[in-house]
Amino acid sequence: MDVLSSLADGFSVAITLQNLLLALLGCFLGTVIGALPGLGPSNGVAILIPLAFTLGLPATPALILLTSVYYGAMYGGRISSILLNIPGDEPALMTTLDGYPMAKKGQAGEALALSGIASFVGAFFATWGLVFLAPQLVKVALLFGPAEYFALFTLAFATLGGIASRNQAKAAFAAALGLGISTIGVDGQTGVPRFSFGEVHLYDGIDFLVAIVGLFALSEVFVFLEHHHGAADADSSKMKIGRVTPPISMLKKTAGAMGRSTIIGFVAGVLPGAGASLGSFLSYSLEKKISDRDRTFGTGDPRGVAAPEAGNNAAAGGALVPMLALGVPGSGTTAVLLAMLLALNITPGPLLFQQNPDVVWGLIAALFIGNVMLLLMNIPMVSIFVRVLLIPPKYLMPAVAMISFVGIYGISGSSFDLLVMIGFGVIGWFLRKLDVPLVPVILGVMLGDQMEKNLRRAMTISDGDWTALVASPLAMGLWAFALLGFVAPLLFGRLFRMKKREEDVGD
Amino acid sequence: MSDRIFGLIGLLLAVFYAWQGTLIQESFIQDPVGPKAFPYIIATVLGISSLVFIVKPDPAPQWPVFGRFFEIGVSVAVMVAYALALPEAGFVASTAVAAAFLSWRLGAHVLAAAGAGAAISVGIYTIFHLVLGLSLAEGPWGF
Numbered sequence: 001m002d003v004l005s006s007l008a009d010g011f012s013v014a015i016t017l018q019n020l021l022l023a024l025l026g027c028f029l030g031t032v033i034g035a036l037p038g039l040g041p042s043n044g045v046a047i048l049i050p051l052a053f054t055l056g057l058p059a060t061p062a063l064i065l066l067t068s069v070y071y072g073a074m075y076g077g078r079i080s081s082i083l084l085n086i087p088g089d090e091p092a093l094m095t096t097l098d099g100y101p102m103a104k105k106g107q108a109g110e111a112l113a114l115s116g117i118a119s120f121v122g123a124f125f126a127t128w129g130l131v132f133l134a135p136q137l138v139k140v141a142l143l144f145g146p147a148e149y150f151a152l153f154t155l156a157f158a159t160l161g162g163i164a165s166r167n168q169a170k171a172a173f174a175a176a177l178g179l180g181i182s183t184i185g186v187d188g189q190t191g192v193p194r195f196s197f198g199e200v201h202l203y204d205g206i207d208f209l210v211a212i213v214g215l216f217a218l219s220e221v222f223v224f225l226e227h228h229h230g231a232a233d234a235d236s237s238k239m240k241i242g243r244v245t246p247p248i249s250m251l252k253k254t255a256g257a258m259g260r261s262t263i264i265g266f267v268a269g270v271l272p273g274a275g276a277s278l279g280s281f282l283s284y285s286l287e288k289k290i291s292d293r294d295r296t297f298g299t300g301d302p303r304g305v306a307a308p309e310a311g312n313n314a315a316a317g318g319a320l321v322p323m324l325a326l327g328v329p330g331s332g333t334t335a336v337l338l339a340m341l342l343a344l345n346i347t348p349g350p351l352l353f354q355q356n357p358d359v360v361w362g363l364i365a366a367l368f369i370g371n372v373m374l375l376l377m378n379i380p381m382v383s384i385f386v387r388v389l390l391i392p393p394k395y396l397m398p399a400v401a402m403i404s405f406v407g408i409y410g411i412s413g414s415s416f417d418l419l420v421m422i423g424f425g426v427i428g429w430f431l432r433k434l435d436v437p438l439v440p441v442i443l444g445v446m447l448g449d450q451m452e453k454n455l456r457r458a459m460t461i462s463d464g465d466w467t468a469l470v471a472s473p474l475a476m477g478l479w480a481f482a483l484l485g486f487v488a489p490l491l492f493g494r495l496f497r498m499k500k501r502e503e504d505v506g507d
Numbered sequence: 508m509s510d511r512i513f514g515l516i517g518l519l520l521a522v523f524y525a526w527q528g529t530l531i532q533e534s535f536i537q538d539p540v541g542p543k544a545f546p547y548i549i550a551t552v553l554g555i556s557s558l559v560f561i562v563k564p565d566p567a568p569q570w571p572v573f574g575r576f577f578e579i580g581v582s583v584a585v586m587v588a589y590a591l592a593l594p595e596a597g598f599v600a601s602t603a604v605a606a607a608f609l610s611w612r613l614g615a616h617v618l619a620a621a622g623a624g625a626a627i628s629v630g631i632y633t634i635f636h637l638v639l640g641l642s643l644a645e646g647p648w649g650f
Contacts, residue, residue, distance in 0.1 A: 054641055169559035173517060176552040180524055183549070187542040190534040194542060195527055218586075225579050225612060226571050394613035394620075398606040399627045401586070405602075406631060409593065410641055418590035426583055433568045434513050452545040456538050464539030 003135055010361025013060060014369055022065040023366055027373045030072020032388050034092075035080055036396060041073035041316075041333040043216040047400065049340045050209050050407030059344045060359055064366040066340050070333060071123060071370050074316045075378055078115045078309055080389055083108060091277045091312035094284040098297060098304030105300050109382075114246045114254065114302055115309040116378040120371060121258045122310035126266045126317025127367045130324075133270065134353075137325035141350040146457035147469050151478035153451040156328040159271075159485030160440050168490055170436045178444015179451070181206055188449065189456055201416045208445045210408055210417050212339055214424025215431075215438050217404045222429040224397045245379070246302075254306040257287050265311035269318020269331075279315025280308035317367070324348050324360060328447070332439040339446055510564030517557030525550035582612060597646015598636075603628035 014023075033044035045066055052062045077092030082099035095115060102111040144152065157175040184195045185205025196202035261283035268279035287307035288297045297304045316333070323334040327349035341348050346359060353360055378385075408421050428438055455469075462468030470476055528546040571579075589605040607624025611617060635641040 051635070051641070055639055167565060169556040169563075172552055173556035173560075176549050176556065180546070180549045180553065183546050187531075189538055190542050192532050192534045192542055194531050194546070195524075221609070222579055222582070225582055225609075226575055394610055394615045395623045395627075397613055398609035398623065399631075401609060402602050402606050402627055402631055405586075405589070405593075406635055406641070406643065409644065413642070413644075415590045415593060418593070419587060422583060422586045422590065425586075429579070433570070434509060435565060435568065455545060456540055459540045459544075460538045462539075 003131060006357060006361045007131060007365065009358070010363070010365035011368075013358050013362035014064060014365040019061055019064050019362075019366070020369070022061050023068045023370050024373055026065045026068025027072040027370050027377055030069035030074075031076035031079075031374070031378065031385055032072075033069065034073035034076020034078075035385050035388050036076075036391070039220075039396075039400065040077065041070055042336050043220055044073050045070055045333070045336045045340065046212045046216045047404050047407060049336070049343055050213065050411050051403075052340075053209070053343045054407065054410035059346055060362045062344055063340070063359065063363050064370075067337070067363060067366055068370040068373075070337060071313075071316065071367065072374060074123070074313050075116065075119050075374050076385065077312075078119070079112065079382070079385055082111045082115065082305070083386065084389065091280050091315070092308075093277070094280045094308035094312075095305060097284065097308075098299075098301050101298065101300035102302070102305060107300065110246045110250065111300075111302070111305050112382050113379055114250060115305050116375060116382070117246070117251065118254070118258050118261075118306040118309040119313040119378075120375040122262045122265055122313035122315075123317050123371050123374075124368075125262045126269065126314040127364065127371065129266050129270075129314075130317055130320050130367075131364060134321050134325045137321060138350045138353045141326050143474060144350075145472070146454040146461065148472065148475045148478060149454040150451060150458055150469060151475045151482065152326060152328055153447055153454070155478050155482040155485065156447070157440060157443065158482040160437075160443065167435065168486060170434075171440055172486075174431070174436050174438065174440035175444050178441040178446075179448040180444070181211065181441075182208075182445050182448025183452070188453065201414070205449075206420060206445065207411065207417065208339055208442070209343060209411060210421045211424050211445045212336060212442055213404045213408055214421040215428035215442060216336075217400060218421060218425025219428030219432060219438075221397050221401045222425060223432065224393055226429075250302050254303050257291060257303040257307045258310040260290070261287060261307040261310040262314040265314030266318040268311070269315030270321045277312070279318070280312035283311025284308040320367075324352065324363075325350065327352075327450075329443065332442075335439055335443050335446070339442070342446060508564070509567040509570070510560045514557045514560030514564070517560065518554060521550045521554035521557060524553065578612060582609065585609070593644040595646065597648060598643040599628050599632050600646060600648075601644075602631065 013019075029048075030041075030044070033039045034041065048066060048069060052065060057065065074091070077087060078095050078099065081087045081092040081095040082103050085096050085100040087093040087096055099111050099115065102108065157172075160171060160175065182205070184202055186193050186196075186203050193203055264283045264286060265279035268282055284304065284307050287303055291297075291303050292301075319329070319331050319334045320337075323329040323338055325348075327338070327347060329335040329338045338348065346352065346356065404421070405418060408417050411417065431438060431441070458468055459466070462471075470479055525547060528543050528550065531542050531546075533541060533543075570576075585605055585608050589601055592601040603624045605624075606627040607620045610623040610627075611620035615623060632643065636643050
């Protein structure tokens with residue numbers, strides 16, 4: 001099994017003292033970031049990328065640090081869901097349905113421990129899925145030419161709105177906006193400046209890190225300013241934890257739920273445009289359908305805690321498959337991880353597996369290590385993470401804003417980038433108000449250059465014949481999927497959303 | 508209504524973008540489609556989706572009252588001032604002021620906010636500059 005020997009090599013890369021310490025730090029930071037309301041995996045990692053970048057960490061350690069943060073944030077999101085009924089991040093929404101009732105019944109510690117174990121199970125098996133599935137996908141991806149890549153990028157954008165999208169036109173608008181921003185600057189192929197209005201700062205184009213931190217982190221600060229949530233303090237009297245180990249009988253009872261949810265979550269993660277939120281939603285709904293014979297779901301059933309947590313962590317692992325193998329992320333958080341790779345000058349995709357196997361397999365090994373660390377950290381130390389919830393947003397959000405500024409200023413040391421970032425923050429706030437998704441914008445800014453390059457390469461090969469884009473069966477298949485992915489939500493979206501709303505209020 | 512206005516802005520943006528696209532100077536190095544084709548495709552998508560917003564708007568979101576709007580505007584102005592002040596006044600002083608302002612606007616008492624601003628500023632300076640060695644903006648006093 002050459003996959004296993006590659007993985008063993010990966011472990012030899014990942015197990016050095018420095019990398020283990022970085023993984024530990026990342027797991028800790030990630031859990032804290034995930035637990036804090038208003039900071040989730042996407043904006044948490046977004047703030048840290050420029051910092052890791054300016055600190056000059058080499059690629060592999062930086063990757064290990066940031067992916068540990070990513071996995072950690074997935075774990076951390078559940079803490080405030082269970083204790084406060086406020087999801088720490090979007091995928092943790094479903095955990096509130098049974099987690100909070102469990103906490104109200106005085107089983108908060110058990111719920112936290114159980115969800116920690118469920119998170120571990122989901123993430124652990126999903127990482128194995130990644131190990132075996134990604135190399136297979138790479139084999140397919142190696143057959144791709146420029147025309148197929150162009151179709152693949154279109155597929156990614158078309159499906160990004162996803163099944164849960166309310167308005168496909170808004171997703172399309174967001175993608176076009178991002179792609180448009182990516183065309184600013186000197187054209188890489190012919191060397192002519194485009195859309196730079198004679199401004200020298202714009203010749204290099206707009207750095208996607210500036211866009212990400214502005215859209216994700218700063219716009220969050222504006223949302224807090226708008227609602228004055230700043231005054232809301234968590235009530236420490238609710239924080240009674242109780243025993244932090246779940247009884248064996250509870251684990252036995254929930255084992256089936258964890259297993260099923262892991263599989264569903266993983267598949268949801270691999271599919272483009274789905275991601276962790278859909279993974280946890282589908283797992284919970286299905287588990288409810290299968291196991292809810294006594295109508296205990298929604299009243300603090302342990303299976304209702306285990307299912308969505310296993311589902312969302314499995315989806316987080318699954319989402320790494322298309323991101324690493326094709327270089328096309330399927331969700332918001334993986335889009336941020338892609339930004340991280342690009343910032344480190346690593347282009348994910350099939351060639352990455354051949355040219356930098358140490359990076360890929362080191363990263364995958366780091367995921368395993370981080371996972372075990374998170375489990376060990378999360379069971380006994382959960383009461384420490386719970387304290388984090390007591391930090392009021394009125395002190396937290398200014399710190400978040402200032403750290404964002406520090407990171408971006410560190411990249412170029414120019415005030416111009418900071419102004420652009422503030423601009424993105426304001427645009428991000430307006431787009432959020434208007435229900436325009438931000439992830440396609442980010443993805444457009446990041447992938448626009450590659451997408452155009454592949455289009456023009458395909459045209460150069462075919463000497464300007466546009467039918468070359470749909471010439472091969474592979475390309476035709478991708479276009480068909482793209483069309484299906486864009487149209488299906490228009491037909492089924494209404495049905496799906498109605499069900500989701502039912503679940504959301506059903507507590 | 509919000510969506511209609513948004514659609515109109517989007518449409519103007521698409522037209523502006525396409526018009527700027529026509530102004531791109533062609534170079535003597537040329538590939539079959541050139542630097543203009545991709546922007547035209549994007550402008551088309553922008554335009555069509557904006558038209559959809561105008562024809563089929565979503566229900567309007569709940570906009571904050573004018574006072575809140577004003578407050579966000581002032582916060583933006585403070586951030587802009589912060590970005591411009593950084594190279595002049597140095598990291599610690601400008602950050603303390605900006606963080607204190609944000610904290611105050613998020614509901615902290617004036618004195619508490621001032622303390623929080625100073626703590627955030629010195630905290631970041633210690634961790635990122637003194638411990639991790641990141642270069643931050645230097646002012647007249649060197650910090």
